[in-house]
Amino acid sequence: MAAALQLDRVSKTYGQMRAVENVSLTIQPGERVALIGASGSGKSTLIRLASGLILADRNGSGSGAVHSFGIKVQEGGKLARDVRTARRHIGLVFQQFALSGRLSVLTNVLVGALGRMNALRGTLGLFNADERRTAYAALAEVGIAQHAAKRARELSGGQQQRVAIARALVQGAKLVLADEPIASLDPKSAKRVMDTLVTMSRDYGIALVVSLHQVDYATAYFDRIVAMNAGRIVFDGPASQINAAFLTELYGASAEELILPSQFVVPAPAEAAAPSQTVS
Amino acid sequence: MFAAADDAHRTATRTMPAPPVTPLTTRLFRLVLAAVTVVILVAAWYEAEMNPAQLWRDSGNMATLGADFLRPDFTDWDVYVNAMLETLAIAIWGTVLAVIAGIPLGILSAENVAPHWMVFTVRRLMDACxxxxxxxxxxxxxxxVGLGPFAGVLALFIHTTGVVAKLFSEAVEAIDPAxxxxxxxxxxxxxxxVxxxxxxxxxxxWISYALYRFESNVRSATVLGIVGGGGIGMTFNETMRGFLYSQASAILIMVVITVSLLDMVSQRIRKKFI
Structure with a gap:
């Protein structure tokens, strides 16, 4: 089976700033990977490149190709013609939720079905009973079915993030890319969102790539960690190899930003993660 | 105390550099600017055939006009009401058509949604409108299409489309892209x-902009009649030409009341949406 996500020597430059430099990365179906790194290390850019929301450099050193499940997303600085086909099975979760705040929670989840349904019916908003049932079930699964009729913006941050996850579920995503999904949430909501993401990934065999700047969350929830610094992947391996000394070596002065004081005390890890993966 | 202030003053004069002097070129430039302004005003005075004396010379006419206007004649009120309704109808359809056209045109002239060549083309077209x-x-x-309200509707439609498309596109350009x-x-x-x-x-x-344009269009529609675009303006024009100043006065009062009422109601509704 083709890789859930395959980046082949992808670079992205903003003016003089090399945000992502010659990155290659393969994520297998069903795999869960945490992408860690300081602010500005290129995590978000990498996720936006993977989903085709931004284009890689045309004249990068490599081919700059991104494939998902064998379907091309972009190559050589150009979006694939049928990028919508690739996007259908890529669910996106953003730091700021990216919901339409004035639309109902249910509608925000229903748009996940747009890629699969008849374009005209989707454009007119004529979702059928089956799609509505699926959307409602997805909301129930993330625990907010009771808010289905409310406007999305009336929900708390953590609830909105779970709406976004429900949208990815309705989409039938086989790969979910989450860009700092818990960065603007309080600790309790953050844990709830991470639990939901990991549970969803495990139950449906969805590959999950989550960018985080909290290393403790990364080691608690994920087996495989990819660390970025200055646009390059500087570490790709099991979470058990991550420890404070390693992080300091990896990030130098900016390590403080990554190591929360709680890191080596916390993990009351979610059931989703095996305790042995946390570092002591 | 005085001594201290004096000291401070002396220190200031010692350490402060000389105050800036406006350079000669700047002063000359200002002088030229003033002269040009005066020349333009004088030339425009003659061009516009400004003649305040005429107001004195024809003061008899002014008095008749004023006296008649102070005695509004509402005998034909039903005619005026019908004409006013026609004016409102012109404004309603002029606005509705403009909003319908303005939605796609507004989206197509927003830089963050439409391709650049499309934005450029549509914007120039809207500028012309x-x-x-x-x-x-x-x-x-x-x-x-001949004299009458339909010509008024079309006139409002085209002009308002240009305005509404611009307002709509600016709203689109200010959205959160997430x-x-x-x-x-x-x-x-x-x-x-989209x-x-x-x-x-x-x-x-958008709703707020559309309502605001409806208010403006009611005002515009009253004027359209004067050139033959139907509605209350047409009736007003007829009374003025027939020297029926008392009736013209009645019409004006009606226009003022209608427009004010609509403004108030529409403003209330608009506040609800923002």
């Missing part, structure tokens, strides 16, 4: 991105 006054459009459409990316991520089409990502964000502002 706005640049020409409703009255001029009314004269053009009277030549095309929800649009959310829709794009699900594999939605361009049109679906419907689920853009429209919910701009809708309150």
């Amino acid at each position: 706005r640049a020409i006054n409703e009255l001029v459009f009314a004269l053009i459409f009277i030549a095309a 929800p649009v990316e959310g829709i794009r991520g699900t594999g939605g089409t361009w049109l679906q991105e 419907i689920y990502g853009v429209l919910p964000q701009v809708m309150p502002l």
Whole structure:
């Protein structure tokens, strides 16, 4: 089976700033990977490149190709013609939720079905009973079915993030890319969102790539960690190899930003993660 | 105390550099600017045939006019009400058509949604619609479809489309791009991105703009009649030409009341949406 996500020597430059430099990365179906790194290390850019929301450099050193499940997303600085086909099975979760705040929670989840349904019916908003049932079930699964009729913006941050996850579920995503999904949430909501993401990934065999700047969350929830610094992947391996000394070596002065004081005390890890993966 | 102030003053004069002097070139430039302004004002005075003396010379006419206007004559009130309703109808349809056309045109002239060449083309077209006054459009459409309210509707439609498309596109350009990316991520089409990502964000502002343009169009529609575009303006023009100043006064009072009432109601509604 083709890789859930395959980046082949992808670079992205903003003016003089090399945000992502010659990155290659393969994520297998069903795999869960945490992408860690300081602010500005290129995590978000990498996720936006993977989903085709931004284009890689045309004249990068490599081919700059991104494939998902064998379907091309972009190559050589150009979006694939049928990028919508690739996007259908890529669910996106953003730091700021990216919901339409004035639309109902249910509608925000229903748009996940747009890629699969008849374009005209989707454009007119004529979702059928089956799609509505699926959307409602997805909301129930993330625990907010009771808010289905409310406007999305009336929900708390953590609830909105779970709406976004429900949208990815309705989409039938086989790969979910989450860009700092818990960065603007309080600790309790953050844990709830991470639990939901990991549970969803495990139950449906969805590959999950989550960018985080909290290393403790990364080691608690994920087996495989990819660390970025200055646009390059500087570490790709099991979470058990991550420890404070390693992080300091990896990030130098900016390590403080990554190591929360709680890191080596916390993990009351979610059931989703095996305790042995946390570092002591 | 005085001594201290004096000291401070002396210190200041010792350490402070000389105050800046306006350079000669700047002073000359200001002088030229003033002279040019005066020349323009004088030339425009003669060009506009300004003649305040005429107000004195014809003070008899002014007195008759004023006296008649102070005795408004509402005998034909039902005629005026019908004419006023026609004016409102012109404004309603002129606005509705403009909003219907303005929605796609507004989206197509927003830089963050439409391709650059499209934005450029549509914007220039809308500029042309706005640049020409409703009255001029009314004269053009009277030549095309004849005297009457339909010419007024078309005139308001074209001009208002230009205004509404610009206002709508500015609202679109101010949106948060995140929800649009959310829709794009699900594999939605361009049109679906607009419907689920853009429209919910701009809708309150759009409704408010549309209502505001309706207010303005009621005012414009009263004037359109004067050139033959139907409605109360036409009736007003007829009374003025027949020297029926008391009736003209009644019509004006009616216009003022209607427009004020509509402004108040529409303002209330608009506040609800923002």
